[in-house]
Amino acid sequence: xxxxxxxxxxxxxxxxxxxxxxxxxxxxxxxxxxxxxxxxxxxxxxxxxxxxxxxxxxxxxxxxxxxxxxxxxxxxxxxxxxxxxxxxxxxxxxxxxxxxxxxxxxxxx
Numbered sequence: 001x002x003x004x005x006x007x008x009x010x011x012x013x014x015x016x017x018x019x020x021x022x023x024x025x026x027x028x029x030x031x032x033x034x035x036x037x038x039x040x041x042x043x044x045x046x047x048x049x050x051x052x053x054x055x056x057x058x059x060x061x062x063x064x065x066x067x068x069x070x071x072x073x074x075x076x077x078x079x080x081x082x083x084x085x086x087x088x089x090x091x092x093x094x095x096x097x098x099x100x101x102x103x104x105x106x107x108x109x
């Protein structure tokens with residue numbers, strides 16, 4: 001459990017799972033940034049390859065009580081989770097409470 005800050009202002013807590021970091025995962029992320037480098041207008045972004053921490057957000061903007069409940073729930077069900085990427089979506093993050101999908105690509109099985 002971590003509380004991240006931005007410009008020294010605490011954000012509400014979020015709950016994340018960390019994947020097994022593989023060479024393929026790092027290469028996928030690095031190649032993504034190489035392909036879209038022209039759109040990187042924030043050199044301090046937490047998502048550029050030298051700063052990126054692979055994770056899967058389970059929930060965010062939780063109160064401390066809800067964060068504790070989420071952590072307890074998941075701790076009691078501690079098992080390895082495996083999966084595949086089925087779809088990738090581009091979302092608009094300019095809205096504070098919404099993240100509409102701008103584009104989505106479903107991968108063939």
